[in-house]
Amino acid sequence: MLRAADVGTVLLKGGPARLPDDVAPRFKAGDRVVARTLNPTGHTRLPRYARGRRGVVDRDYGVFVFADASAMGQGKKPQHLYSVRFAARELWGPAASARDVVFIDLWDDHLDPA
Amino acid sequence: MNGIHDMGGMHGLGPIDREENEPVFHHAWERRAFALNMAAGFLGDWNIDMSRYAREQMPPAEYLATSYYEHWLWGLERLLVEKGLLTRTEIEARVAELRRRAPR
Amino acid sequence: MSDHHDHDHSEEGSPLTETELRVRALESLLVEKGLVDPAALDALIDTYETKVGPRNGAHVVAHAWADPAYKARLLEDGSKAIAELGYMGRQGEDMVVLENTPKVHNMVVCTLCSCYPWPVLGLPPVWYKSAPYRSRAVLDPRGVLRELGVEVPEDVEVRVWDSTSEVRYLVLPERPRGTEGWSEAELAGIVTRDSMIGVAKVPAPARGARR
Numbered sequence: 001m002l003r004a005a006d007v008g009t010v011l012l013k014g015g016p017a018r019l020p021d022d023v024a025p026r027f028k029a030g031d032r033v034v035a036r037t038l039n040p041t042g043h044t045r046l047p048r049y050a051r052g053r054r055g056v057v058d059r060d061y062g063v064f065v066f067a068d069a070s071a072m073g074q075g076k077k078p079q080h081l082y083s084v085r086f087a088a089r090e091l092w093g094p095a096a097s098a099r100d101v102v103f104i105d106l107w108d109d110h111l112d113p114a
Numbered sequence: 115m116n117g118i119h120d121m122g123g124m125h126g127l128g129p130i131d132r133e134e135n136e137p138v139f140h141h142a143w144e145r146r147a148f149a150l151n152m153a154a155g156f157l158g159d160w161n162i163d164m165s166r167y168a169r170e171q172m173p174p175a176e177y178l179a180t181s182y183y184e185h186w187l188w189g190l191e192r193l194l195v196e197k198g199l200l201t202r203t204e205i206e207a208r209v210a211e212l213r214r215r216a217p218r
Numbered sequence: 219m220s221d222h223h224d225h226d227h228s229e230e231g232s233p234l235t236e237t238e239l240r241v242r243a244l245e246s247l248l249v250e251k252g253l254v255d256p257a258a259l260d261a262l263i264d265t266y267e268t269k270v271g272p273r274n275g276a277h278v279v280a281h282a283w284a285d286p287a288y289k290a291r292l293l294e295d296g297s298k299a300i301a302e303l304g305y306m307g308r309q310g311e312d313m314v315v316l317e318n319t320p321k322v323h324n325m326v327v328c329t330l331c332s333c334y335p336w337p338v339l340g341l342p343p344v345w346y347k348s349a350p351y352r353s354r355a356v357l358d359p360r361g362v363l364r365e366l367g368v369e370v371p372e373d374v375e376v377r378v379w380d381s382t383s384e385v386r387y388l389v390l391p392e393r394p395r396g397t398e399g400w401s402e403a404e405l406a407g408i409v410t411r412d413s414m415i416g417v418a419k420v421p422a423p424a425r426g427a428r429r
Contacts, residue, residue, distance in 0.1 A: 002157075003258055004255060010308075011265060015308065017311065017383070043164075043167035047120050049329075061385055065163075073164070081385070092357060101377050102356050102380060105382045122329035123356060131344075138340065143237055148266070149259035149260075152262050157253060166330075178349065199248075204247060205243055212234070212239050212246075
């Protein structure tokens with residue numbers, strides 16, 4: 001049970017989702033990727049608006065708990081998490097801004113090479 | 115899941131209603147709901163991803179018609195029952211008892 | 219669970235709403251079973267009502283404006299640099315700081331729920347967690363910005379960051395003109411929460427507004 005005296009320490013410590021960097025990444029910055037088309041009834045952090053859309057890996061954040069698996073009691077399934085850049089027009093069509101972009105954090109299991 | 119929570123790109127959900135200098139909590143019950151979620155989560159029977167998934171399963175019409183901390187309350191009840199910390203029966207019994215005893 | 223949520227606010231002396239009853243029911247049961255300590259609940263509430271809030275982020279921003287070496291560290295490794303000032307922990311374990319420039323405007327959202335960098339901004343405002351912002355920020359950021367009072371020129375790139383993981387984003391807003399020579403405390407005083415979410419700019423101070 002969480003005690004009042006421990007609240008400060010517990011909050012400062014937090015609950016890091018980052019894991020040791022001992023899993024190989026499937027992608028690197030600059031890679032063209034496509035977000036998978038999946039429709040799980042369970043938890044996923046891949047939003048519908050990005051599924052099947054093409055983007056570019058902007059950054060590899062390292063290895064993290066895979067939220068989709070963790071939520072379903074399937075363990076941490078450590079894998080690389082990336083910041084993926086999607087052009088507004090790729091997501092929303094030609095009427096969208098030609099210049100603007102959306103960055104979405106996606107894991108290895110959300111992506112395929114494009 | 116393809117739930118109502120997955121809102122990116124939806125139309126028709128209205129203007130952005132920004133309250134100037136809004137308080138952190140708007141009602142006393144919100145404070146308690148927030149703190150209960152955190153403290154119960156600390157027991158380790160579920161993780162943060164499970165807590166998000168719990169809220170996602172709220173019926174869509176209810177989700178859209180209720181406030182943020184009502185979502186948290188709904189999700190917390192679901193988790194507490196799912197993980198066996200409380201039973202649905204004892205929650206409802208306590209609610210009924212408090213309703214009987216509440217000021218009129 | 220009861221389908222009959224009473225959303226009306228209860229007032230002093232009026233009957234408890236269904237929601238209030240349910241919260242009290244849960245708290246009383248969890249306390250009775252020794253699962254939750256009421257004093258811990260009070261400490262959690264007190265932390266986020268009074269101790270952790272946007273003043274933390276304003277301190278980070280002001281320090282970055284005043285100290286180019288700190289700004290470089292902040293952009294290189296957000297978590298580490300923010301921790302230098304003592305801010306860290308829950309919902310901010312992995313921080314990335316996004317710099318707004320004359321050519322790039324960053325804006326942060328969590329379309330799926332309400333993910334937000336608590337250690338530097340406290341708990342999110344209602345509008346951030348609500349359906350209108352969550353749905354439209356990724357779809358029509360310029361429209362959202364316009365609605366919130368920010369006009370972004372066509373030649374500026376708008377970058378919307380959807381917080382779908384445990385990485386948390388903090389916008390480093392542009393330092394406004396007219397603040398040359400200001401102390402860090404004075405600078406921190408003009409940094410707004412909304413500017414650190416990316417839905418506002420920090421306005422140039424009126425003459426004599428320095429505090």
